[in-house]
Amino acid sequence: MEYPVRRSDNTSWQQHIQDRETRAALKSQHPRILWFTGLSGAGKTTIASHVDMLLHVSGKHTFILDGDNLRHGLNQDLGFSVADRVENIRRTAHVAKLMSDAGLIVLVCLISPYRLDRRMARDLMEPGEFIEIFVDTPLDICAKRDPKGLYKKAYAGEISNFTGVGDTYEPPVSPELHLNTVGTTPIDLAEQIVAHLELT
Amino acid sequence: MEYPVRRSDNTSWQQHIQDRETRAALKSQHPRILWFTGLSGAGKTTIASHVDMLLHVSGKHTFILDGDNLRHGLNQDLGFSVADRVENIRRTAHVAKLMSDAGLIVLVCLISPYRLDRRMARDLMEPGEFIEIFVDTPLDICAKRDPKGLYKKAYAGEISNFTGVGDTYEPPVSPELHLNTVGTTPIDLAEQIVAHLELT
Numbered sequence: 001m002e003y004p005v006r007r008s009d010n011t012s013w014q015q016h017i018q019d020r021e022t023r024a025a026l027k028s029q030h031p032r033i034l035w036f037t038g039l040s041g042a043g044k045t046t047i048a049s050h051v052d053m054l055l056h057v058s059g060k061h062t063f064i065l066d067g068d069n070l071r072h073g074l075n076q077d078l079g080f081s082v083a084d085r086v087e088n089i090r091r092t093a094h095v096a097k098l099m100s101d102a103g104l105i106v107l108v109c110l111i112s113p114y115r116l117d118r119r120m121a122r123d124l125m126e127p128g129e130f131i132e133i134f135v136d137t138p139l140d141i142c143a144k145r146d147p148k149g150l151y152k153k154a155y156a157g158e159i160s161n162f163t164g165v166g167d168t169y170e171p172p173v174s175p176e177l178h179l180n181t182v183g184t185t186p187i188d189l190a191e192q193i194v195a196h197l198e199l200t
Numbered sequence: 201m202e203y204p205v206r207r208s209d210n211t212s213w214q215q216h217i218q219d220r221e222t223r224a225a226l227k228s229q230h231p232r233i234l235w236f237t238g239l240s241g242a243g244k245t246t247i248a249s250h251v252d253m254l255l256h257v258s259g260k261h262t263f264i265l266d267g268d269n270l271r272h273g274l275n276q277d278l279g280f281s282v283a284d285r286v287e288n289i290r291r292t293a294h295v296a297k298l299m300s301d302a303g304l305i306v307l308v309c310l311i312s313p314y315r316l317d318r319r320m321a322r323d324l325m326e327p328g329e330f331i332e333i334f335v336d337t338p339l340d341i342c343a344k345r346d347p348k349g350l351y352k353k354a355y356a357g358e359i360s361n362f363t364g365v366g367d368t369y370e371p372p373v374s375p376e377l378h379l380n381t382v383g384t385t386p387i388d389l390a391e392q393i394v395a396h397l398e399l400t
Binding site for chain 2: 017018022023026027049052053056059061062063064065073074077087091094095097098099101102103104124
């Protein structure tokens with residue numbers, strides 16, 4: 001192992017601090033935050049997993065921050081009150097920002113129902129870095145799919161404040177991408193997203 | 201751009217989920233957490249910056265999580281009470297774990313004065329993943345350096361619970377690396393760390 005930037009004399013060592021640009025350059029990519037928002041069961045994680053794989057096979061360095069998974073670790077102290085949901089999104093946005101600073105393309109899957117919180121996340125990022133992807137699946141379809149059985153519980157009154165049932169989802173006004181998921185497939189939607197990334 | 205894993209027929213798309221191994225393999229490295237613990241002013245960030253640069257020039261994908269910086273973002277809601285310091289370390293450990301899952305080598309610079317908290321961080325990680333680095337600089341030298349003017353304030357009673365003055369620092373019992381910083385240079389210490397990484 002060689003250290004090209006080292007001089008023979010310790011005192012002439014030049015301290016180089018790595019920044020976002022050097023970390024991204026090593027990965028030959030532009031760091032981005034792909035922020036998937038939409039109802040529970042809309043398909044956020046499924047589509048994001050396909051995007052992740054498409055990017056991986058083209059040599060891109062990625063990571064998925066999934067709201068459900070984070071609740072088992074970083075956000076395990078948070079519940080579903082309004083304050084806790086805001087904090088959940090705040091922390092996730094900061095972690096996404098740190099990962100972007102590390103040069104990664106970060107895929108965030110989070111219902112993130114309120115415009116204000118998504119705005120907060122966007123405002124943390126550089127211009128062009130935040131790509132809001134609205135995974136638009138009608139409520140009745142999400143409720144019919146009900147992959148985690150949560151709609152059933154929400155309609156039975158066992159879960160309060162459930163987005164779309166007891167609580168509001170505020171659709172994005174001008175997302176970078178608006179995906180209508182009905183009549184298409186996750187892989188086709190994933191390819192749309194990758195195509196968008198190549199153009200921007 | 202080609203998608204080698206895609207089949208011509210959408211329905212035969214095989215969903216491959218990326219994991220820690222695939223993300224690390226793309227980077228040709230073993231993810232690690234280098235956890236720098238020691239008094240304020242001990243040299244944690246300085247040494248870590250040198251390690252970061254040495255790893256970078258050898259093509260490694262790294263990131264520095266610095267306790268001071270995190271307090272401006274993810275941990276900006278936390279103070280310096282015992283509970284808040286514990287939470288500060290808990291969150292930092294979880295972010296380090298996520299970054300390691302992303303395949304990165306993560307350098308954490310955090311006083312992290314209590315054994316229990318460092319243990320908690322270690323227990324989050326895979327065997328061999330957590331490398332505790334005790335940056336051992338005597339209190340009187342740290343207080344004399346006082347790069348941020350904090351020791352002066354602590355001795356004047358303007359800061360309470362300051363590690364080493366009003367609060368305890370519990371030295372690691374069996375850290376992976378114990379660095380005595382007196383009579384050496386940050387770059388020499390950084391090279392020791394890199395040599396250790398190559399052996400393990």
